[in-house]
Structures are given as C-alpha cells and as structure tokens.
Amino acid sequence: MGCARGEAQEGYPDVLYIDRHFIHEVTSPQAFDGLRKRQIPVFRPERTTATADHNVPTKDQHLPIREALSRHQVEMLRKNCAAFGIDLYDLGHPFQGIVHIIGPELGLTLPGMTIVCGDSHTSTHGAFGTIAFGIGTSEVEQVLATQCLLQYRPRTMRIEVNGKLGKGVVAKDIILYIISKISAGGATGYFVEYAGTAITDLSMEARMTICNMSIEMGARGGLIAPDGVTFNYLKGRRFAPQGSAFEQQVQLWKSLQTDEGAHYDKVLKFDASDISPMITYGTNPGMGMRITDRIPTESELREIGERHSFARSLQYMGLEPGTMLLGKKIDYVFIGSCTNARIEDLRLVAQVVKGRKKAPGVEVWVVPGSRQVEQQARHEGLDKIFEEAGFELRGPGCSACLGMNEDKIPAGKYCISTSNRNFEGRQGPGARTFLASPLSAAAAAVTGRITDVRELLD
Amino acid sequence: MKEKFNTLVSTAVPLPVENIDTDQIIPARFLKATTRQGFGDNLFRDWRYDENNNPRPDFVLNQPQYKGKILVAGKNFGCGSSREHAAWALYDYGFRAVISSFFADIFKNNALNNALLPVQVNDDFLQEVFAVIKANPQALITINLEDQTITLPDGRAATFDINPYKKICLLNGYDDIDYLLSLRDEIAAFEKTLQTTSLNK
Numbered sequence: 245m246g247c248a249r250g251e252a253q254e255g256y257p258d259v260l261y262i263d264r265h266f267i268h269e270v271t272s273p274q275a276f277d278g279l280r281k282r283q284i285p286v287f288r289p290e291r292t293t294a295t296a297d298h299n300v301p302t303k304d305q306h307l308p309i310r311e312a313l314s315r316h317q318v319e320m321l322r323k324n325c326a327a328f329g330i331d332l333y334d335l336g337h338p339f340q341g342i343v344h345i346i347g348p349e350l351g352l353t354l355p356g357m358t359i360v361c362g363d364s365h366t367s368t369h370g371a372f373g374t375i376a377f378g379i380g381t382s383e384v385e386q387v388l389a390t391q392c393l394l395q396y397r398p399r400t401m402r403i404e405v406n407g408k409l410g411k412g413v414v415a416k417d418i419i420l421y422i423i424s425k426i427s428a429g430g431a432t433g434y435f436v437e438y439a440g441t442a443i444t445d446l447s448m449e450a451r452m453t454i455c456n457m458s459i460e461m462g463a464r465g466g467l468i469a470p471d472g473v474t475f476n477y478l479k480g481r482r483f484a485p486q487g488s489a490f491e492q493q494v495q496l497w498k499s500l501q502t503d504e505g506a507h508y509d510k511v512l513k514f515d516a517s518d519i520s521p522m523i524t525y526g527t528n529p530g531m532g533m534r535i536t537d538r539i540p541t542e543s544e545l546r547e548i549g550e551r552h553s554f555a556r557s558l559q560y561m562g563l564e565p566g567t568m569l570l571g572k573k574i575d576y577v578f579i580g581s582c583t584n585a586r587i588e589d590l591r592l593v594a595q596v597v598k599g600r601k602k603a604p605g606v607e608v609w610v611v612p613g614s615r616q617v618e619q620q621a622r623h624e625g626l627d628k629i630f631e632e633a634g635f636e637l638r639g640p641g642c643s644a645c646l647g648m649n650e651d652k653i654p655a656g657k658y659c660i661s662t663s664n665r666n667f668e669g670r671q672g673p674g675a676r677t678f679l680a681s682p683l684s685a686a687a688a689a690v691t692g693r694i695t696d697v698r699e700l701l702d
Numbered sequence: 703m704k705e706k707f708n709t710l711v712s713t714a715v716p717l718p719v720e721n722i723d724t725d726q727i728i729p730a731r732f733l734k735a736t737t738r739q740g741f742g743d744n745l746f747r748d749w750r751y752d753e754n755n756n757p758r759p760d761f762v763l764n765q766p767q768y769k770g771k772i773l774v775a776g777k778n779f780g781c782g783s784s785r786e787h788a789a790w791a792l793y794d795y796g797f798r799a800v801i802s803s804f805f806a807d808i809f810k811n812n813a814l815n816n817a818l819l820p821v822q823v824n825d826d827f828l829q830e831v832f833a834v835i836k837a838n839p840q841a842l843i844t845i846n847l848e849d850q851t852i853t854l855p856d857g858r859a860a861t862f863d864i865n866p867y868k869k870i871c872l873l874n875g876y877d878d879i880d881y882l883l884s885l886r887d888e889i890a891a892f893e894k895t896l897q898t899t900s901l902n903k
C-alpha cells in the first residue's frame with residue numbers, strides 16, 4: 245500500500261509498491277527474459293503467484309498439451325517459476341484456474357492491497373477494496389525486478405446504483421447496462437468506485453463480476469469498499485490471515501471507506517429498477533441493449549463518428565439494424581471466464597436448466613473458473629444437472645473466452661457467452677458473440693434461441 | 703536502452719475505424735511466442751488476410767499506395783486486452799507513431815514503453831489528417847517530440863500532450879526499469895513500514 249517515494253519531481257510519476265502480483269503463461273515469458281538479460285533475481289518472489297490458464301486445454305488436462313507452441317509457453321512458465329522461486333499452480337494442481345478467480349478464492353486478494361497482473365481483467369480484485377489493474381509485459385518485468393511500478397494518479401469516478409433488481413436481473417446485467425450507457429471508452433483515464441444499495445446488496449462473487457468488466461468501459465480499475473460481506477467471504481480462506489490476526493486486519497479494513505463528502509471527478513447515478521436482462525448485439529461491449537429491445541438504427545446513434553464502425557460491426561455479426569434479437573437461433577453457449585465462472589454463476593445456470601434439456605443442435609460448454617469451483621460444483625451435484633441437460637462440464641481455464649487455446653467458436657456461428665468481450669474474432673476467427681448473464685445463457689441453451697429468461701423462472 | 707525518438711517525418715497509413723481493440727491488432731492465437739519479435743507478420747491478421755491466408759485487397763496494409771511509419775486510426779485505439787504484443791506488433795511491422803483522437807490507457811503505456819509514440823489530437827484535426835492522406839497518399843507528416851507538434855504538408859499543425867517523464871525517456875531511450883532499479887534501497891526501506899499484507903504463505 246502506498247508510495248515508496250513521496251516527493252518525486254514535478255510531472256514525474258509516483259512509485260507504487262505492489263503488494264500482490266499475479267502472472268500467467270502468456271504475458272510473462274518476455275519479462276523473465278528481461279531479468280535474465282540484466283542478470284537480476286525476482287526482488288520479492290513470495291509476492292508473486294503464477295497459474296496457467298489462457299493457453300491450456302479444458303479437456304484431458306492430464307495429458308501433455310497437444311499444440312506445440314502452447315505447450316512450449318506453459319513449459320516456459322514452469323521453468324521460469326522454478327528458476328526464480330515463484331509459486332505456480334500448474335495444470336493438475338488443486339488450486340489451478342483463471343488467475344482472477346483463484347486470487348480471491350485462495351485469500352491472496354485482501355482489502356487495501358495494490359494488485360497487478362499482466363492482464364486487463366485484474367480489475368476483478370477491486371471488489372475487495374483493492375487498487376487492482378492490468379499492466380503490460382514491460383511493467384510485469386518492473387514488478388518482478390523491484391516490486392514497484394511507476395504510476396500517475398487516475399481521475400476518479402463514482403457510479404452509484406440504488407434500488408432493487410427485478411426478477412431475472414443479475415450483476416452481469418448491471419455492468420452491461422452501465423457500459424451500454426457510457427460506451428466502451430466512457431471511463432478511460434478513470435478509476436471507478438461502485439456504490440449504492442444495489443451494489444452493496446450483492447454477494448462477493450457478484451461484486452467481482454461488476455469490477456471485472458470495468459475495463460470494458462475503458463477504466464483501469466473499479467473498486468467497491470469492503471464491508472461485512474467482504475470479511476465473511478475472506479474468513480478462513482487459505483492464504484488470508486487466520487484467527488486473531490484476521491480480526492485485527494478486519495479492524496483495519498473497516499477504515500477503507502471513501503471519506504464523507506469526498507470529491508470525484510465524475511459521478512453517475514443509475515436506478516436498479518431501470519435494469520433488465522441485457523445482451524450485446526455488436527462487436528464492442530458498449531453495444532448492448534435490453535434483451536427485449538430492437539437493435540438501434542444508424543439514425544438513432546449518438547455520434548456521427550460511430551456510424552461507420554456501427555455498420556461494419558453489424559455486418560460482421562450478420563444482423564440488421566432495427567430488428568429484435570429475441571427468438572434468434574444460436575449455435576453455441578459458453579458459460580465460463582473470469583466474469584462468470586464462479587460457483588454462484590454455475591448455480592444460476594443450474595437453477596434454469598434443472599429438469600430441462602439443451603435444445604437440439606446447440607453445443608453447450610460449461611467451463612469452471614478453477615479446479616476448486618469444479619470440485620464444489622460436483623460436490624453440490626451441479627454436474628449431474630448439467631449432464632442430464634446434455635451440457636459438457638470441462639476442466640478449468642479461460643477456454644472460449646479468447647480464441648487462443650483449443651476451445652474456439654467456428655467462423656460465422658453465433659455464441660451466447662457469459663464472458664466479457666464480443667470483439668471481432670475474440671472467440672475464434674469469424675465467431676459471433678452475444679454477451680449476456682449466466683441466466684440468459686442458460687435460457688438460450690435450453691430453448692436454442694435468444695430468450696428472455698424471466699419466461700422460464702417461476 | 704531503447705531506440706531514441708526525436709523527429710519523425712513519414713507518409714502515413716489511414717485506418718478510420720473507431721474502437722480498434724488489441725484483439726484486432728494481434729489476435730490471441732498469435733500470442734504464443736515467448737520473445738518480442740515477429741509479431742508484425744500477424745499485425746491486424748484477420749483484417750489483412752482471409753481464411754485462406756490470402757491478402758484482402760480492401761485492407762489498407764495491402765494497398766501499395768499507403769506506406770509509412772505512422773498509423774492514423776479512429777477514436778479509442780487500443781482498447782480491450784492489455785497484451786503488450788499489440789505494441790510489439792505495430793513496432794515490428796515498422797510503425798513508430800500512432801495518431802488518434804483517443805487512446806486506451808494500458809495501450810498508451812505499453813506503446814510508450816516500446817518507443818512507439820501515441821499522438822493524441824482532437825477529432826477535427828484527426829479528420830484533417832485523414833483528408834490529407836486521402837487526397838495524397840504521399841503526403842509527409844512531421845511529428846516533433848521535442849516541440850510536441852504534428853505538422854501537415856501545408857503547414858497546418860497541432861500540439862499533443864505527453865507527460866514530461868515519458869518524454870525524457872523517449873528522447874533519450876531510457877527505460878522505466880533502470881529508474882526503478884536505482885530506487886531499490888528506498889523500496890526496501892519502505893517495505894519495513896508496511897503493516898498490512900502479512901503473507902500467510
């Protein structure tokens with residue numbers, strides 16, 4: 245926490261000490277190479293934790309990775325962690341999983357920390373009242389070498405959501421709604437604090453879903469002040485302080501609240517009752533709408549500059565302006581990613597599919613965010629519900645969130661996905677992505693079409 | 703030491719698309735390399751080549767009239783994934799500067815850390831740049847880092863912002879990491895003052 249060096253020169257960045265650093269196989273090899281070139285060690289190896297998640301298969305994880313380049317990248321991570329003394333939760337390890345899922349679930353993420361990772365969704369950890377943000381590989385090298393980063397103060401934004409959520413509306417809908425209101429670049433340059441009763445009513449896992457997608461509106465990070473929900477979640481976690489040490493920390497964490505009357509550079513307020521199940525129709529996460537809405541027409545767009553990109557985007561998606569998405573046939577359902585692959589997400593899915601079967605012709609992948617999530621799902625019998633519905637429960641990893649590993653959506657196919665990005669080709673070259681909540685994804689899985697989940701809930 | 707950046711005079715390549723995300727700049731399936739080189743071949747891969755790896759004639763990098771060390775792109779360039787590979791790919795391809803009316807934060811940092819200069823101008827000036835290149839693909843654009851100016855062939859010019867520290871780094875080819883390494887004693891002293899984050903590992 246804090247700055248290692250107070251009085252820098254005018255215009256010079258602050259030096260930020262990093263309490264916790266996470267790394268994965270894709271954005272770290274060049275950083276370790278840098279250390280080797282300089283012949284320096286990792287400064288504080290105990291503050292870095294590694295896992296393999298982006299480039300791993302989600303089937304037959306006990307076998308060697310088939311694809312040579314992917315295998316090599318994971319092997320490099322192994323070698324680097326061994327050589328530099330860093331804990332690695334490798335394939336097959338009971339703690340392995342998506343980096344932003346395992347940090348919180350292991351209690352490595354604690355309130356008040358500064359946390360970075362060579363991955364933009366590091367914002368997820370902000371749900372615990374941390375300063376958490378994604379960095380590039382050069383910065384990964386800086387953290388490995390010095391446990392510090394050079395940073396400028398971001399601008400501050402407060403997003404308040406008050407009131408009660410309606411039936412079938414969950415955290416994913418809140419964040420897709422906010423992004424659709426302020427656009428994919430609307431919070432660039434800002435750090436966001438989420439507040440209001442609709443946010444504090446959320447569970448820890450749902451709060452992570454919100455903070456996770458801060459980057460989808462351009463924000464470096466998003467955070468929520470820690471409270472009783474946070475402390476209950478952390479109690480007894482593997483690497484969290486235990487016993488009286490934990491109680492002491494709680495006293496300290498309770499002080500991590502924004503001061504009364506503090507100034508923000510921007511304040512936005514939304515009403516929870518205005519939020520419905522949401523879906524995206526385009527190729528950036530800001531192109532979202534209520535699942536019951538029509539896709540806008542060009543003339544309805546706010547900015548002229550958007551129009552060219554809009555037409556291009558709908559062409560890629562194979563969609564017409566002014567039409568409804570409800571009832572549209574889909575080919576794939578992907579339930580996974582650091583946005584929505586925690587146990588509560590799988591429970592939401594199970595709630596909808598229990599006693600139902602997947603629609604013919606639809607492929608459904610359920611990819612738990614970590615080995616522990618998978619174990620918990622089996623323990624609760626969710627695997628049986630998925631099996632009876634004809635869903636495939638896979639091993640943990642990023643999977644079809646990013647079209648890097650074996651799990652890709654084929655060109656031209658429509659996928660409703662609980663992940664966070666609908667960019668062109670994100671789920672595989674030519675793949676067409678609709679972002680939605682786990683509830684909406686489950687509804688589409690059993691009907692084979694884009695469906696308002698509220699019709700399936702009693 | 704990185705390459706030093708001072709004044710760049712070059713023709714430019716126009717890409718008037720907004721919200722170009724780093725998945726477009728370099729798709730994830732090309733992130734498997736463990737070195738920094740070679741990413742330029744796959745820069746804008748899926749816009750540049752079709753499914754059979756044939757160049758798409760309508761994409762600007764495949765149009766021989768457009769060449770140069772400057773890329774000019776629509777608003778919110780570099781959003782999405784933090785992959786530094788996007789900056790490496792642009793640099794490896796031969797770009798030394800990107801002009802846009804808005805850059806995503808992490809991309810901007812990554813670019814600055816790799817001697818690729820992000821030049822942010824206002825929307826109107828950006829449209830003028832596009833118009834100038836369209837009228838004459840041979841038009842030379844001048845970017846002067848010392849003065850923080852960008853100048854079109856007819857003399858119209860705009861200024862751009864860059865923070866003073868990053869400017870010194872770019873002008874001299876300095877690296878953040880050298881600066882941080884010089885502070886290691888201070889960092890160790892600071893660690894002694896930490897009261898939270900007792901590590902239960």
Ligand code: SF4
Pocket residue numbers: 297298342343344363365580581582583641642645646663664
């Ligand atoms: S699940 Fe997707 S967004 Fe999350 S870390 Fe993996 S690739 Fe990135």
